[in-house]
Amino acid sequence: DGGITQSPKYLFRKEGQNVTLSCEQNLNHDAMYWYRQDPGQGLRLIYYSQIVNDFQKGDIAEGYSVSREKKESFPLTVTSAQKNPTAFYLCASSPGGSSDTQYFGPGTRLTVL
Amino acid sequence: AQSVSQHNHHVILSEAASLELGCNYSYGGTVNLFWYVQYPGQHLQLLLKYFSGDPLVKGIKGFEAEFIKSKFSFNLRKPSVQWSDTAEYFCAVYTGGYQKVTFGTGTKLQVIP
Numbered sequence: 021d022g023g024i025t026q027s028p029k030y031l032f033r034k035e036g037q038n039v040t041l042s043c044e045q046n047l048n049h050d051a052m053y054w055y056r057q058d059p060g061q062g063l064r065l066i067y068y069s070q071i072v073n074d075f076q077k078g079d080i081a082e083g084y085s086v087s088r089e090k091k092e093s094f095p096l097t098v099t100s101a102q103k104n105p106t107a108f109y110l111c112a113s114s115p116g117g118s119s120d121t122q123y124f125g126p127g128t129r130l131t132v133l
Numbered sequence: 134a135q136s137v138s139q140h141n142h143h144v145i146l147s148e149a150a151s152l153e154l155g156c157n158y159s160y161g162g163t164v165n166l167f168w169y170v171q172y173p174g175q176h177l178q179l180l181l182k183y184f185s186g187d188p189l190v191k192g193i194k195g196f197e198a199e200f201i202k203s204k205f206s207f208n209l210r211k212p213s214v215q216w217s218d219t220a221e222y223f224c225a226v227y228t229g230g231y232q233k234v235t236f237g238t239g240t241k242l243q244v245i246p
Contacts, residue, residue, distance in 0.1 A: 055236075060142065062223060062238040063177075078233070110177065118234055119165050119227045124177040 023047065024125035026111050031130045033105075041096045041128045043111035052094035053112040053122065056080060063110065069094055070117055098130060105132045135160045137226050139237035146214050147245050154209040154240050156224030165227040166207040167234070168198055172220045180222070183207065194218070219244045 024045045033039045045052065051070050055063040065078030069088040083102025088094055094113075098105045108129050112122040136159045146152060158164065168180040181192025188200040198209045207224060224237040 060238060062137075062139075063225075063236040065233060065235075068233065112177075118232055119229075121167070121179050121182060122169075122234070124169075126176055 024111055024113055024123060026109075026125040026128050028128060029126065031128055033130070033132050035132055036100045038097055038099050039105075039130065041098065041109055041111075041130070043094045043096065043125060045092055045094075045111075045113045045123075045125075047113055047115070047123060048091070049113035049115045049123070050091070051114045051117050051120075052088065053114075053118075054078075054084075054086065054094070054096045055110040055112065057108040057110055057127070066096065066109075068118065105130060135226065135228050135231050135235050137224055137235050137237040139222075139224055139240050141240045142238070143241045143243070145243045145245065148216055149213050152209070152211040152214050152218070152242070154222055154224075154242070156207045156209065156237060158205050158207070158224075158226040158235075160226065160228040160230060161205070163229050166198070166200060167225040167227075168192065168196070168207075168209050169223045169225060169236075170220050171223070171239075177223070180209070214242070214244050216244045216246045218242060 027042045053068040054066040064080050067086040069075035085097045110127045111125040114120040114122045138157045140155045166183040170180045171177045183190045183200045191197045221239050221241045223239045227234045
């Protein structure tokens, strides 16, 4: 089955630790995205990548980092600099860039204790 | 900066009632418009989209939306809701000027049998 996988589904970390969230897609899409979803705030764009080895900051990139070494993978690292990291993180991909339909993964709920 | 407003945060309807969810955006140029839906426990998925042409677009499960350029609106409608329509609905707008998608804050729809 084609789709986007995110792992793990739930993640717990101690304050001050960096944590990396995985996102893999087998849809052969060029573009990939990371969003943060908080109650009442919708989805806010963290980072996006239109092509391998290139990525841009979204609206709330501070305290996060990404890499795009392979077309199918777009991991997100939540660093200790992120002031409020507890949230639900969604990864998405699209075939034709930001103007096109996005396909979402199941999400990772990160809780920082 | 572009913005997307969904004025209804939580809507409760009885089955068979008609639904209209509002979506307004701030950008005056060319836009691509989307409605996404997140059913309980499921991935966020596309409900319908407008890129060009007929401003009345039809999506899955009997939903439709009308693009009114003069009002910067893309309201979602369904003539008769079902219990299975209980979900959170997100409006999203892509603008060429900003070259990224902005999501609204979402509307939680609860349909009572």
